[in-house]
Amino acid sequence: MEGDQPDRELYALLHLDPDASDEDIKRAYRQWAQVYHPDKHRTLQMQDIATQNFQRIREAYEILSDEKKRQVYDIYGMEGLKSGLELGPKLKTREEVRNEYEKLQARKVEQKLASHVLHSGSMVVYLSLVEAMRSMGMTTQIQAQISKKDTVLAGGNMFLRRNMGGGSMTGVLRHQYCPATSLEFMATLGLRSVLNWQITRQISSHSSGTLSLSYSLRSGHVTLGESWTRQIAENTTATLLLFLGPDPNQAGLVLGWQHKGTKNSISSEIKAGPAAAGISGQVTRQLSGKSKGKVSARLGSTGVELEIGGERSISDHSSAGMFCVIGLQGVSWKFRFTRGGQKFVVPLLLAARFDPVVALGALLLPSTLYVVLKKYLFKPYFLKRAEAKKLEQRKSTVTQVQESRANAEKAQDLLKNVAHRKVAKAEETGGLIIAKAIYGDLKARDGNVSGEDTPPTIDVTIPLQFLVDDSGQLKLHAGVKKAGLMGFCDPCPGQPKQLVVSYTLQGSQFKALVDDYEELTIPQEAHKLSSK
Structure with a gap:
């Protein structure tokens, strides 16, 4: 999804790889400035178009050429810059940038109490088609972060069957003693009243252990529990639990194994x-x-x-x-049925x-x-x-798309002269010529959607021809959304987009199709169309 991709629009605007050096950034800025500087154009209309685009290019250059601003932008995009990080103290490492940004975000989060509280629960209703037997169970739980190291949980459950029922209330206080150790105290009151103390320790990067001690207020029994968890493979963990005590329902040994793959998850006990x-x-x-x-x-x-x-x-x-x-x-x-933290079960x-x-x-x-x-x-x-x-x-989004499309077409007007000169030179030498390039929701276009003022695609033949370098090659970098390229726009916000390019080289025809964030390098022999 687009929201999962990092912000790379400024790199697209200057046609740069996200790993570009300072020299690459300066070189790209000079190249685009020659095209979009207002002094390069004579008519007032073209000067206005050039001014708008030159401001975008200059802003992108000012951010990417500043080491601190670029670091913030790479991690958090324009949102991080707008949050004020570029005005803060000198940040030397990515970790310092991340911490500073999270402090700013925390101030906003603290204003909303609901964001601190996590509520979850479940309801189970039992029905029978063979008898008039009915029962219902319900559990609920609320979690609140009261400080950086302390968390409080409160919950309860109830169960009804015919004329009998019961329930209990539980309170938990969890304290993060250090990054590798946490302490927990739990009290349960009801049919089964228990006090429980627990300590969990991260023994190594692949293993952890827990030691617990529980005391039953009804029977007076004390149960000692120990558990060890070990990562035995990249996606596989093993668990060993041992409970010792006089209560036969609590005492025992449990050996578990769990594997989580891309599509399959397997566990046994x-x-x-x-x-x-x-x-x-x-x-x-x-x-x-x-x-x-x-x-x-x-x-x-x-x-x-x-x-x-x-x-x-x-x-x-x-x-x-x-x-x-x-x-x-x-x-x-x-x-x-599950909704958020709520679960409803009806057997x-x-x-x-x-x-x-x-x-x-x-x-x-x-x-x-x-x-x-x-x-x-x-x-x-x-x-x-x-x-x-x-x-x-x-x-x-029709108004937004129309404005973006108009701005993209204006930006293309300033690229036409250079693009046409490259085509003329390529025709003489048999070089790379972009015959047709379409960007957007190609499936919707192929679906023959009629009656729409704003088609889900845009013709980007001119900007791609402009981007063909002196060696007769074109490269669009991976991880960069193509809508940010100069002369492009997003013709269908929120929809998956692709780029299809038909081009010629030495009299042969080629065709390439790539996804929005996928790298494109042409010419390639794999793109060649078979002649019939």
Whole structure:
């Protein structure tokens, strides 16, 4: 996404690599000044156009030629400069720049109390199709940062089943003693009242350990807990937990393993103790950018259970999922909806004990229904909604795009003479000629969208021909948004953009297609079109 890319517009404006040296910056400024300096043009109209563009070039040069300003710009873009960092004390390193910027941002954040508080919770409602049995559970938690090193958490939970219920309240104080050590005190009051002390230490860059001591206010039992976490590979960690105490429900040994890949996540756990023992595992696969599937299984002294399902993001902060749970205790569906820090879970019991027919139907029915609904309802709906949102966004930015397009075309007018001279010279020598170059949302253009005053693309043939160097080559640097190049503009804000270039060399035809932030170097033999 565009928001994830660093600000490189000033580099694009001067046609520079982000790693350009001071000499490269000076050379580029002199080159553009020869084209856009107002004194280079005779007519009043051309002088006005040149003045506007020359101011942009001079501003870019003043920032990039100043070591301190350039450092701030490279890390935080124009926002960092506008925040006042360029007026602050002398900053020697990137870390000093980062700290100074974060102090400025913290002053703004402190004015909003809501930004300090993180609230999360979950609600679970149990329904049954076979009995009149209903139950409900709810948990909630609030987290607040009270100082740089101290965090407070407060939460509670409740559970109701028929005419019985219960709940508890929990308070946690966490203190960051040093960068490698944290201390935590927790108190829980309710059906299970417990006091817990915990210390966590980062032993090395790949391992950490935790020591905990808990005291039950009801039974008076004391439980000692120890855990070690070790990174055994780049994306793989192993965990060992040991709990010692007189309470058989608390004592035991747990050995866990987890691997997180680009698309797959795998975890397993072995548990052994006086009250229960078993093994469990889970596999999660990213099916698409918004959907993921999950399979988990549990085998132990308390029973056997298999859970299969999937989850899909329905917005930036919301997701919905459905899972089928099969075990000796019965068959059920579990619906889950997550919004921000809130989670709502509704398990629906289909059979009170294991039934192979019900289990098969519970597995096949949701997946079949999902495939049908996705093809004939969800996908058309979301495509239609995305198209409507895209059109609405274009309507809201039509004035901005028209102004940007007009400024880009004016900037191109000043490049025409030089570009035409380069074409004439290339025709004589068989050099590189940019026949046609289009930048923007090429898919929308190919979709033959009609009735629009502002097309989603712009012709950039002239500025690209101007950028062809004396050796007959053209290079657009990686990581630089092409809309910032002189003579370019953003014809479709918020939409993915590409650049397609058709060019000729020595009588042969070539064509290249690159994404917005992708590097382009021409000519290349790989771009050559086959002659038919």
